[in-house]
Amino acid sequence: MSITALVVDDEPIARHAIVRLLRDDPDIELLGECGDGASAVEAIRHRSPELVFLDIQMPAMSGMEVASTIGAERMPATVFVTAFEQYAVRAFEANAVDYLVKPFSRERFAATLRRVKSRLSAGAGAGRDASTQILQALQALRQRDEHIQRIPIRTDEHIRFIEVDDIVWIKASGNTVQIHLADGMHEMRETMSALVERLDPRHFARVHRSAIINVRRIKAIHPWFNGYHVVTMDSGQKLRMSRYQHDTFLRLVSARGGNTAE
Structure with a gap:
C-alpha cells in the first residue's frame, strides 16, 4: 500500500x-x-x-x-x-x-x-x-x-479583559449588564439581548429575562414552587429560573450529568 x-x-x-x-x-x-x-x-x-x-x-x-x-x-x-x-x-x-x-x-x-x-x-x-x-x-x-472569548471592561481610564470562562453569571440592568465573577462584579454598557448573542450557547444560558448563567459554574439545580427551579452557582449565588425556560432547564440538567440536587 x-x-x-x-x-x-x-x-x-x-x-x-x-x-x-x-x-x-x-x-x-x-x-x-x-x-x-x-x-x-x-x-x-x-x-x-x-x-x-x-x-x-x-x-x-x-x-x-x-x-x-x-x-x-x-x-x-x-x-x-x-x-x-x-x-x-x-x-x-x-x-x-x-x-x-x-x-x-x-x-x-x-x-x-x-x-x-x-x-x-x-x-x-x-x-x-x-x-x-x-x-x-x-x-x-x-x-x-x-463567539467572544474575552470581554473588555472599562475601569476609569483603563480597560480590563475578562475571560468569559471566569464569568459566573450576568444580570441585566437597563441598558447595562452586571458581570459577576467569583471575586467581584463589573458593569458594562450593553443590552442583555446583544450580549447573549455573542456568548457560546453551549456554555451560557439565559435562565430568566434578566439573568444569564455560565453552565460550567452550576453547583446544583433544585425544583421550586409552581414549576420554577432555583439554580445554585459555585459562588453560592442562587438564581430563580423562569418556568418558561424548560428547554434550558433540560440542557442544564444534562450538562450536570442529570443531577438536580447537591
Whole structure:
C-alpha cells in the first residue's frame, strides 16, 4: 500500500518534524511540503495527494479556509495539526476527524497514521464520509471562533479583559449588564439581548429575562414552587429560573450529568 502525502504548515520546525516521520514509513510517498495556505490549495488541486497534514493556524489563509476552498468532494483524507487547546479539539473528536496537537510524540503520530491507513484502505465511500466529517468539524470550529472569548471592561481610564470562562453569571440592568465573577462584579454598557448573542450557547444560558448563567459554574439545580427551579452557582449565588425556560432547564440538567440536587 502506497499513500501519497502532502505536509502543510507555516512553521518550518513543525513541518520538517512531520516530513521526517513520514519518510520513515515505507507506505508513504511524500509529494512535497507547503508553508502557506495558497500554495497548499495549488498543490492539492494539481498533485491530488491522498493524504494531507494540514496546520489550522496559518497567516493569510488558515487550514480551515484551505479545506473550504478545495471543497468536500476533492478534499483528501486530512489530519489537522493544531495548537488549539483541548476544548477546541473536541470539535474534531466529535466528528471522528484525525488530528495532532503540537507538540506531539512519535507514538501519537504513529497512532494517527494507522487510523488514516485504515480509513484509506476502506475505499472511496469512507473517503467521502471523511470529507463530510472534516467540513462538519470545521463548521463547529467556525461557530466557536464567532463567539467572544474575552470581554473588555472599562475601569476609569483603563480597560480590563475578562475571560468569559471566569464569568459566573450576568444580570441585566437597563441598558447595562452586571458581570459577576467569583471575586467581584463589573458593569458594562450593553443590552442583555446583544450580549447573549455573542456568548457560546453551549456554555451560557439565559435562565430568566434578566439573568444569564455560565453552565460550567452550576453547583446544583433544585425544583421550586409552581414549576420554577432555583439554580445554585459555585459562588453560592442562587438564581430563580423562569418556568418558561424548560428547554434550558433540560440542557442544564444534562450538562450536570442529570443531577438536580447537591
